[in-house]
Amino acid sequence: MQTQSIWEHTLTFFPQFLATLREHATPDSTVTVIGASDGKFVLPLASAGYRVIAIERDPIALHGGEVHLPGDRTGHSMGLIERLELEGLNNRVQVVEEDFLVSEPLGTPCDAVWTSCSWHYSANHHRPLGEFVNHMQRLVRPGGLFGAEFMMPIGQRHHMLEHYTSPERLRRYFIGDWDVLLTLRTNEFTERAHVGQLQDHTHRMGLLLAARASTPS
Template sequence: METQSLWEHTLTFFPQFLATLKEHASADATVAVIGASDGKFVLPLATAGYRVIAIERDPFALHGGEVKLPGDTNAHAIGLIDRLKLEGLYDRVQVVEEDFLQAESPQAHCDAVWTSCSWHYSANHHRPLADFVARMQSLVRVGGLFGAEFMMPVEQRHSHIEHYTSPEKLGHHFATDWNVLLTLQSNEFTERPHVGQLQDHTHRMGLLLAARTAK
């Protein structure tokens, strides 16, 4: 679906997560989205009938505001909360306006958890990647689904930051109590300008999907 997100057209493995979710969860499953942003993933999940817990700490993403767009133009962007209200989805989504690494989260309550390129942001580098992954894992019930897409190293400086990882390295966090269902990784690709990156830029991305087999 068209969500009109500021990041609508950036590359994502989300369709693979959504297809796997349909195979592993009921139609009204509870899905937590970590780093919910302005709704690129939250809106499709809620529209599909899932109950969504949207965890996001950025006031701009939640409430909207003025933003600089490619082409050196300014615009007013609608935040996640108003977007949900406009689409009639507000009652299906629990918005948690907190830092994920500090928020009180429901333990082993969710049928699935998803994040998109959230832990590589420098604001999350004060904690080891293992902490972020373990906290996500703790939300998922037995039989539930873990999904994460993430940035992989491109520049030399990335090789010194563990938060730019790979499916192989990330898989070490799923050695027990989890079954890795799918890993993918892209080659280097050039992405067009978007909010936060106003010039052409190069990425590599990875995906890991896993099912929880035991507590």
């Protein structure tokens, strides 16, 4: 790719999702990315031949703008829309500039949903975690794939918030028509400072991949 996401160097389980997607979907399937940001996951999916619906409400992530960088610096961040144009991927991506919890941006369910660390931001703590998961599940067609990576609790403050969850706790939302395919978790690790977290910081991360049954149980 000619362009690079400002989140390029943050740890992700996305390769595991992509490998599972290849097993469960056809090359021209539609994948919805919730919290698309500047396209860290959108562009690789589109480049791989998938049709992508990118849902994002942050105007800087979509249209670009000035951001605070580590080292008390500022810089210009290229937005998703500009990156798609420069990479020639516009025709494969539908950008939806909305809060997916407030409206129903899709007419019909898609083949797969992917989200990365979208529900643990403090601005989302007034909404129950189950509401996020339920809305995301509703976007997946029967036989489709759901993938989410998320921050796990470390300190006492995080343990008091359900939004810093674990694969085990998330499983309770995936009963009935869902089959959990894979869960992963990291030990504590230190990540380098980046946009939105301007100091080096300690994380734990989890992954849950689940398939929706082709017919209701």
